[in-house]
Amino acid sequence: xxxxxxxxxxxxxxxxxxxxxxxxxxxxxxxxxxxxxxxxxxxxxxxxxxxxxxxxxxxxxxxxxxxxxxxxxxxxxxxxxxxxxxxxxxxxxxxxxxxxxx
Amino acid sequence: xxxxxxxxxxxxxxxxxxxxxxxxxxxxxxxxxxxxxxxxxxxxxxxxxxxxxxxxxxxxxxxxxxxxxxxxxxxxxxxxxxxxxxxxxxxxxxxxxxxxxxxxxxxxxxxxxxxxxxxxxxxxxxxxxxxxxxxxxxxxxxxxxxxxxxxxxxxxxxxxxxxxxxxxxxxxxxxxx
Amino acid sequence: xxxxxxxxxxxxxxxxxxxxxxxxxxxxxxxxxxxxxxxxxxxxxxxxxxxxxxxxxxxxxxxxxxxxxxxxxxxxxxxxxxxxxxxxxxxxxxxxxxxxxxxxxxxxxxxxxxxxxxxxxxxxxxxxxxxxxxxxxxxxxxxxxxxxxxxxxxxxxxxxxxxxxxxxxxxxxxxxxxxxxxxxxxxxxxxxxxxxxxxxxxxxxxxxxxxxxxxxxxxxxxxxxxxxxxxxxxxxxxxxxxxxxxxxxxxxxxxxxxxxxxxxxxxxxxxxxxxxxxxxxxxxxxxxxxxxxxxxxxxxxxxxxxxxxxxxxxxxxxxxxxxxxxxxxxxxxxxxxxxxxxxxxxxxxxxxxxxxxxxxxxxxxxxxxxxxxxxxxxxxxxxxxxxxxxxxxxxxxxxxxxxxxxxxxxxxxxxxxxxxxxxxxxxxxxxxxxxxxxxxxxxxxxxxxxxxxxxxxxxxxxxxxxxxxxxxxxxxxxxxxxxxxxxxxxxxxxxxxxxxxxxxxxxxxxxxxxxxxxxxxxxxxxxxxxxxxxxxxxxxxxxxxxxxxxxxxxxxxxxxxxxxxxxxxxxxxxxxxxxxxxxxxxxxxxxxxxxxxxxxxxxxxxxxxxxx
Numbered sequence: 017x018x019x020x021x022x023x024x025x026x027x028x029x030x031x032x033x034x035x036x037x038x039x040x041x042x043x044x045x046x047x048x049x050x051x052x053x054x055x056x057x058x059x060x061x062x063x064x065x066x067x068x069x070x071x072x073x074x075x076x077x078x079x080x081x082x083x084x085x086x087x088x089x090x091x092x093x094x095x096x097x098x099x100x101x102x103x104x105x106x107x108x109x110x111x112x113x114x115x116x117x118x
Numbered sequence: 119x120x121x122x123x124x125x126x127x128x129x130x131x132x133x134x135x136x137x138x139x140x141x142x143x144x145x146x147x148x149x150x151x152x153x154x155x156x157x158x159x160x161x162x163x164x165x166x167x168x169x170x171x172x173x174x175x176x177x178x179x180x181x182x183x184x185x186x187x188x189x190x191x192x193x194x195x196x197x198x199x200x201x202x203x204x205x206x207x208x209x210x211x212x213x214x215x216x217x218x219x220x221x222x223x224x225x226x227x228x229x230x231x232x233x234x235x236x237x238x239x240x241x242x243x244x245x246x247x248x249x250x251x252x253x254x255x256x257x258x259x260x261x262x263x264x265x266x267x268x269x270x271x272x273x274x275x276x277x278x279x280x281x282x283x284x285x286x287x288x289x290x291x292x293x294x295x
Numbered sequence: 296x297x298x299x300x301x302x303x304x305x306x307x308x309x310x311x312x313x314x315x316x317x318x319x320x321x322x323x324x325x326x327x328x329x330x331x332x333x334x335x336x337x338x339x340x341x342x343x344x345x346x347x348x349x350x351x352x353x354x355x356x357x358x359x360x361x362x363x364x365x366x367x368x369x370x371x372x373x374x375x376x377x378x379x380x381x382x383x384x385x386x387x388x389x390x391x392x393x394x395x396x397x398x399x400x401x402x403x404x405x406x407x408x409x410x411x412x413x414x415x416x417x418x419x420x421x422x423x424x425x426x427x428x429x430x431x432x433x434x435x436x437x438x439x440x441x442x443x444x445x446x447x448x449x450x451x452x453x454x455x456x457x458x459x460x461x462x463x464x465x466x467x468x469x470x471x472x473x474x475x476x477x478x479x480x481x482x483x484x485x486x487x488x489x490x491x492x493x494x495x496x497x498x499x500x501x502x503x504x505x506x507x508x509x510x511x512x513x514x515x516x517x518x519x520x521x522x523x524x525x526x527x528x529x530x531x532x533x534x535x536x537x538x539x540x541x542x543x544x545x546x547x548x549x550x551x552x553x554x555x556x557x558x559x560x561x562x563x564x565x566x567x568x569x570x571x572x573x574x575x576x577x578x579x580x581x582x583x584x585x586x587x588x589x590x591x592x593x594x595x596x597x598x599x600x601x602x603x604x605x606x607x608x609x610x611x612x613x614x615x616x617x618x619x620x621x622x623x624x625x626x627x628x629x630x631x632x633x634x635x636x637x638x639x640x641x642x643x644x645x646x647x648x649x650x651x652x653x654x655x656x657x658x659x660x661x662x663x664x665x666x667x668x669x670x671x672x673x674x675x676x677x678x679x680x681x682x683x684x685x686x687x688x689x690x691x692x693x694x695x696x697x698x699x700x701x702x703x704x705x706x707x708x709x710x711x712x713x714x715x716x717x718x719x720x721x722x723x724x725x726x727x728x729x730x731x732x733x734x735x736x737x738x739x740x741x742x743x744x745x746x747x748x749x750x751x752x753x754x755x756x757x758x759x760x761x762x763x764x765x766x767x768x769x770x771x772x773x774x775x776x777x778x779x780x781x782x783x784x785x786x787x788x789x790x791x792x793x794x795x796x797x798x799x800x801x802x803x804x805x806x807x808x809x810x811x812x813x814x815x816x817x818x819x820x821x822x823x824x825x826x827x828x829x830x831x832x833x834x835x836x837x838x839x840x841x842x843x844x845x846x847x848x849x850x851x852x853x854x855x856x857x858x859x860x861x862x863x864x865x866x867x868x869x870x871x872x873x874x875x876x877x878x879x880x881x882x883x884x885x886x887x888x889x890x891x892x893x894x895x896x897x898x899x900x901x902x903x904x905x906x907x
Contacts, residue, residue, distance in 0.1 A: 020124045023225045030221030039139035042210035069165045074248035085272045089279035096286040114884030
């Protein structure tokens, strides 16, 4: 078995990103859309760690630390927004939330 | 084929991500997400980033996803009914294959990445890059010396998020709007 | 530099922090335990500071680098020269006795735990300022001191005026700190270092930039209540009396003076001139205003303002060692005066109006003795502690500038006048109220500090320091101490004599009518002028008329330009046109459609850039 190279890890990260993006475009439940968004973020952190490891520098890993922190904060606020939205509209299906149209 | 462990975890992660994207039930999606995150954390471990792997499990899979689950249970929505209209399904498949093709081409077939992996040193992007270690201690040292400012700002960001969430969660009917 | 002494400083600095944390976590309800822990720690660090003062002739230095931003190194460290050791001792010694006093004074207060936690954190903050070896560290502890002061003034937070007073103190200090931080930025940009020792070694070819000294001085103006940022000190009397004694008489306000002494080498002559004039002016004015206050603490607050003015003047005259000396002496007798006031207030069951006191000499003899001793020191009676420093400053002013001398002489006269008034109204004559009639002497926890600080240090600190402490330990302060000698015909002595005589007259004058302020009865307009809060009224007018108008104008501009032109026309105009054209297709309100367009656009861009 050959060693895993950088491209293997990046491939994985890229595929996960693609899956996440597809999920964002296809799903209607806002919470699932949000989770897919987070999957995209996690995929990019994977890519960053891979780069950090193969370029033999720590800066990438430290950046991932901050990405995780920001993601946590962002999820908290985003979920609060979704709950507030649910309270107002009674639904979190994105198809039903289309009052911002012309 | 690459390393056995890597293949296993990669398959696990991709399978879990598929579960996340395709499942009708929101809770099942959440479970898939957790599994995917654990798989990614395992990949971190394979990449010698032990501290980050643990952090991922603790914070991301542990705290963030638990929060998601709480909200999913709180909002108690129905499962997605019926199958998707053909337009959406086609769009989804098309997007995915387009992106996947792009990813595979970029990272596997084109020469961009293999050159790096072969050991060509990339041009230095920062003035004093940090040496690669796996110890959490030196991670912490880096955070408090070179990356002190971002650390402080991250702390501030968390405070702002906290205040924001509390004010968002207030009932609109109590007191003044 | 012996390692033994830097570890001593670690103990001095971190013991009160430890006490504060312990109290905050575990002892909030156990008031008595918190009180004794805090007091014990205070005495321990006083003992350590005394050891430090008497043992080391050489400077102690210690430094650890915390962050390196490019070329600039930021760190935490100690620089203990002679001034620092003296200040360390004075602060910790006076504070220890005030802690003991608070044990008695706050006995009936339920929130004692919080109070003593606040005192401990204050100790940590002020000692940090004293030992700091660079500007940034000084600033951090400066802010901490401001926070502790805020917390302690608002101890009775359910009283509106106390909460308002603490806010005012913090905000006014903040204004000064703005200048301070600009000064730090300027220093960093210009000289690349914030370290005191490094700055001291620099001898810039073109001289020091005047702006640097002026900006750093802003911090001093705020913290040490110099004109025009002096308005917070009288309101700060809303806090418990030990807080007034510790913070607003002996230590925090003196931190500004200490800081100026530390950076005195970079102050240019024009800045010094400004400091001297404003200081002397404040001294004279505040002294006169003290005559128009009926609240004993407010009167003492004005007295503190006057003395701070004298210290400022000393710095402005280019004699920072005299300012430091006066700060030390002032700490002793002013703390005694405040503690005495506290004892009196406690004895009269929380009555603070001087006109309702009277005749307390019979009923509270120990307090009276200490208070009178401190008053005499305040009035610079020869060979008492206050005389050594105040007369030295008068002499220095006489050599330098006769106008300053005149102002300081007026201040000296005013001091004797208001002191005589205070002593007469509070301690002598008939008792003017029930409370005063039934007053009794305070318990030992309150009288012991009065005796030590009042009868002991306020009297003997001067010649005690010249005889008992080796000159090497006091370094720059020792020289003026030893040089003070009683010359019968020197201008300072003459001023002092005149002041004392006028004080004697005042003593009799205020005894004429009981329960009434004689000056108010005889010259109501003069009294009214002295009583009126000029600066507060000015600031109030400034905010109401000027600042509000400016804010309203800017809001109007915002509405007109940004909201109207930029958003409605430019920002919304073009998109409105585009939107009209694409409304049916693109603006459907469906999130997924928007996400799709986003992704499609990004992919197009990515393809474009990658294909190049």
